[in-house]
Amino acid sequence: MLLEVKDITVHYYKVSAVRNISINVEDGEIVALVGSNGAGKTTTLRAISGLKHPTTGEIIYKGQRIDKLPPHKINALGIAMVPEGRRVFPQMTVLENLLLGAFLRKDKDVVQKDMEEVVFKHFPRLKERTSQAAGTLSGGEQQMLAMGRALMSAPKLLLLDEPSLGLSPIMCMEIGKIIRDIHAGGKTVILVEQNARMALALSHHAYVIETGNIALTGPAKELLKNDDVKKAYLGG
Ligand SMILES: Nc1ncnc2c1ncn2[C@@H]1O[C@H](COP(=O)(O)OP(=O)(O)O)[C@@H](O)[C@H]1O
Ligand SMILES: [Mg+2]
CATH class of the missing domain: 3.40.50.300 (P-loop containing nucleotide triphosphate hydrolases)
Structure with a gap:
């Protein structure tokens, strides 16, 4: 279990x-x-x-x-949670929001790799928008960003x-x-x-x-x- x-x-x-x-x-x-x-x-x-x-x-x-x-x-x-209502930081960029998800990680060299191989693999749309302010994303894209941010902590x-x-x-x-x-x-x-x-x-x-x-x-x-x-x- x-x-x-x-x-x-x-x-x-x-x-x-x-x-x-x-x-x-x-x-x-x-x-x-x-x-x-x-x-x-x-x-x-x-x-x-x-x-x-x-x-x-x-x-x-x-x-x-x-x-x-x-x-x-x-x-x-x-364990990582994607909260109800997404809760992305609207003034920050997509990239900054994603990096916040990895805030606690010590293995910073692997973080970049995870962003490419995990987050951008599941959410290619985020990769095209890394420098866009999160608040300007559509609702679906904000959901993707919230999920991507959670994945950046490499959860099980x-x-x-x-x-x-x-x-x-x-x-x-x-x-x-x-x-x-x-x-x-x-x-x-x-x-x-x-x-x-x-x-x-x-x-x-x-x-x-x-x-x-x-x-x-x-x-x-x-x-x-x-x-x-x-x-x-x-x-x-
Ligand atoms: N911060 C809070 N303070 C007081 N009551 C709350 C709070 N958050 C939720 N509740 C109450 O707890 C119950 C369960 O809420 P919640 O877990 O948010 O339900 P769901 O996610 O299934 O819609 C509800 O009666 C809700 O009003
Ligand atoms: Mg609820």
Whole structure:
């Protein structure tokens, strides 16, 4: 098991946003977390990446407890998050944004190589725009930049929060294809999506989160056929 989220509860002040959630991620999988707005998907990713510490439960990555570590330590262990809404730095160039992703790395000689062989391989459009201000990119390109920036930390596990949100159907398909390619290149992925159809089509396993609880889990292909899932998340 690459990542075990064991029975975590996460609070914002006194209110719990997720309760006793457990998620298992095998090395090499794409695991989807689907659910409506406010269900607790982002909170779960924030707990894994160290931005929000759980009040109870454990998170174990490669056999090591990480639920009390700060985000930069978790990033250094090989977990990178692409946040909801991309969060690129609009005034900075594409290149500067990408380099920020490698900020913590000591192996600076390999960083340049990764930019060429990993980031620009998946996102040739970014290579054409290295000196362009990130704020002038299209929504889809900003999503690519946010994903490229995360890849610059050379993660083993990539956490993607709503990568398709606000994008055109064609751009969604392109992002979906890139997620497949990144996975094929050796990354394990946790994919959070309100677009359940896309997420289930891309993933191996999936968890349905409803108001802070796991309502359902199973192989993604089975959830695609599940009547409750169809009714609630796939438009009947
Ligand atoms: N910073 C915050 N402060 C207080 N409550 C929050 C905060 N962020 C999220 N919440 C609450 O936690 C719950 C889960 O939110 P979130 O994890 O963002 O859901 P999702 O990503 O599935 O839409 C919601 O009820 C939301 O209002
Ligand atoms: Mg969210």
